[in-house]
Amino acid sequence: MTILPAGSDKDYKKTYMEIRVAFHRKLREIQDDIVTMGSMASNAILRSVEALKNRDLDLARQVILDDQKINHKRFEIEEKCIQLIATQQPVASDLRIIVAVLYIIFEVERIGDYAEGIAKIAIMIGDEPPLKPLIDIPRMADHTVDMLRRALDAFVNRDAEAARAISSEDDLVDQLYDQVFRELLSFMAEDPKTITRATRLIWVTHNLERSADRVTNICERVVFVVTGKMEEIGVSKY
Amino acid sequence: MMDDLKLKSNPGVNLKTEAVNLYYGRFQALRGITISIPHRSITAIIGPSGCGKSTLLRIFNRMNDLIPGVRVEGKVELDGASIYEKNTDVVALRKKVGMVFQKPNPFPMSVLDNIAFGPRQHGVKRAAELEGIVEQSLRQVGLWEEVKDILMQPALSLSAGQQQLLCIARVLAVGPEVILMDEPCSALDPDATLRIEDLMRDLAQDYTIVIVTHNMEQAARISDMSAFIMMEEDKAGVLVEYSPTAQLFSNPKDKRTDDYITGRFG
Numbered sequence: 001m002t003i004l005p006a007g008s009d010k011d012y013k014k015t016y017m018e019i020r021v022a023f024h025r026k027l028r029e030i031q032d033d034i035v036t037m038g039s040m041a042s043n044a045i046l047r048s049v050e051a052l053k054n055r056d057l058d059l060a061r062q063v064i065l066d067d068q069k070i071n072h073k074r075f076e077i078e079e080k081c082i083q084l085i086a087t088q089q090p091v092a093s094d095l096r097i098i099v100a101v102l103y104i105i106f107e108v109e110r111i112g113d114y115a116e117g118i119a120k121i122a123i124m125i126g127d128e129p130p131l132k133p134l135i136d137i138p139r140m141a142d143h144t145v146d147m148l149r150r151a152l153d154a155f156v157n158r159d160a161e162a163a164r165a166i167s168s169e170d171d172l173v174d175q176l177y178d179q180v181f182r183e184l185l186s187f188m189a190e191d192p193k194t195i196t197r198a199t200r201l202i203w204v205t206h207n208l209e210r211s212a213d214r215v216t217n218i219c220e221r222v223v224f225v226v227t228g229k230m231e232e233i234g235v236s237k238y
Numbered sequence: 239m240m241d242d243l244k245l246k247s248n249p250g251v252n253l254k255t256e257a258v259n260l261y262y263g264r265f266q267a268l269r270g271i272t273i274s275i276p277h278r279s280i281t282a283i284i285g286p287s288g289c290g291k292s293t294l295l296r297i298f299n300r301m302n303d304l305i306p307g308v309r310v311e312g313k314v315e316l317d318g319a320s321i322y323e324k325n326t327d328v329v330a331l332r333k334k335v336g337m338v339f340q341k342p343n344p345f346p347m348s349v350l351d352n353i354a355f356g357p358r359q360h361g362v363k364r365a366a367e368l369e370g371i372v373e374q375s376l377r378q379v380g381l382w383e384e385v386k387d388i389l390m391q392p393a394l395s396l397s398a399g400q401q402q403l404l405c406i407a408r409v410l411a412v413g414p415e416v417i418l419m420d421e422p423c424s425a426l427d428p429d430a431t432l433r434i435e436d437l438m439r440d441l442a443q444d445y446t447i448v449i450v451t452h453n454m455e456q457a458a459r460i461s462d463m464s465a466f467i468m469m470e471e472d473k474a475g476v477l478v479e480y481s482p483t484a485q486l487f488s489n490p491k492d493k494r495t496d497d498y499i500t501g502r503f504g
Contacts, residue, residue, distance in 0.1 A: 020501035089455050091487045092496045228489030 399430025
């Protein structure tokens, strides 16, 4: 059903077309910012694991330095949101978007912190001989980053179904975590000299597992934006 | 806030309409309006210009009767009794259902006579009783201290904000149940607006208030329930959504409501 407002064309435009154009442009800018911030965090995760895999300590140091940029981006977006709330009195779906953004940037920032944590572990491990070639840990990282990218796409596209589906993929990350954990346990059981190195790798997998959990939190916010309902989706095993 | 909503959600209804259609001659201005206004609460009616908000408000005290060619179909009840019967006492109805207008409209007489006017019309004669009503009504709107020494001065010498408060006091003086307000703050400065809004929250303890406002932030600030009215293709106003205010402004049920209150193309 098409709803036509009363009055002249001028009234029509005044009432419907031209209202809040600047506000909605700013809201879209914030969405672009959040996608940018998401790719910064994704890069941080991928590079931290690369640094670990290749024993590239310079790269690890760079990941740690770059985390400042992610934190800075978060404050920048937060400030934009506060300014919009203060000046534009957002309501309904606009309000839900802004509230969701405030939560999402917090989650993305934490993912950046986990990457920083992995980079620090890479430095700790330094040039110690590798326990084993890293296979499942990079897979966990790839999958987590893929989930993050798609979760932010779902946010931009207001796609609650996609968000629910992505959230359920957290199980795969949990499975990889289990697998790596069991594998490292067997190393430690066989040879106690590997305990330090294996434990550090367990910390890495833990950081990746937590990152994927953060993505499921983002997915919950997407569902909230679309439906207005706060529901817990995809409860993590850990 | 949710607790507030719960308390307010079942306070009894004293004003309601059922399937109301209103026509100005052949033009249908309202279609199928069914709404229950809860007792002792504030209900805001919002919607684009010309959608029929004021027309709906005026249904509740039959102010539309004054416009030639108006026809109302459907049921309108106050305290369970239809107010559109042949034998409805319209003067008594408007005593129960008072109205405050967009522009303050004090009578060109003294402050005191403005307030005493209604009670006198309804038969209060004793000076002491009238004075009591005047003082109490002015106290209720918080104007007493400001005007107690100038009661005999012309009401039109007051500021616009004071005049509007006086008009509310004038409504209170005849002991209404319901107060209808048609854009009561649109001619006032921000301070006077906040003062009236504050007063409305106080009055909602004892009275049922229905307000039409163009100012959506005001509707969100002060009301318990919000009704969103919009025109359909033939320009008849329909009730799109009627929800607790906190819900309507955070998570409206109807996409048209969301589009309107977020200022998007409808």
